[in-house]
Amino acid sequence: MCGVAAGDxxxxxxxxxxxLTMGHIIDKSKGGDDSPQNLRxxxxxxxxxxxNTGLPKPDQIHLLAQVRxxxxxxxxxxxxWLLQKFKLKVVE
Ligand SMILES: [Zn+2]
Incomplete structure (x- = not known):
């Protein structure tokens, strides 16, 4: 939800x-169940x-500025991280 990964x-x-732990996509208090489709x-x-209030998603311009x-x-x-995520390799 917030974008962190295990071990960060x-x-x-x-x-x-x-x-990381298992959480319900639709909370059980709102009628969600324990099926795999409702877990993440x-x-x-x-x-x-x-x-739960959610960190706002960074927009591209600010994100790139941060990286720069x-x-x-x-x-x-x-x-x-990006190479791993998109299963890419750097050709040198
Ligand atoms: Zn989180």
């Missing part, structure tokens, strides 16, 4: 890393409702 540093600034991996913060301002190491980390 906890965005709430604790020394923990993010753990969510981080514990989202599952506990800490981020990041250190080379962080840009590399973003690149590697």
């Amino acid at each position: 540093p906890d965005p709430f600034g604790t020394e923990r890393t993010v753990r 991996a969510v981080c514990t913060n989202c599952n506990e409702g800490l981020q 301002r990041a250190t080379i190491d962080d840009q590399r980390a973003v690149l590697n």
Whole structure:
């Protein structure tokens, strides 16, 4: 929901890393069930409702600006994450 992955540093600034858990897409209080179609991996913060209000999705211009301002190491980390996500390889 918030975009973090298992093992990322906890965005709430604790020394923990993010753990994923199963969450309901439609909450059981709203008639959702335990079927696989109604379950998804969510981080514990989202599952506990800490981020149910949702961080706004970054828009492209600000996101690119953030990446441009990041250190080379962080840009590399973003690149590697994208390469993995889209199953691509850098040809050197
Ligand atoms: Zn989350």
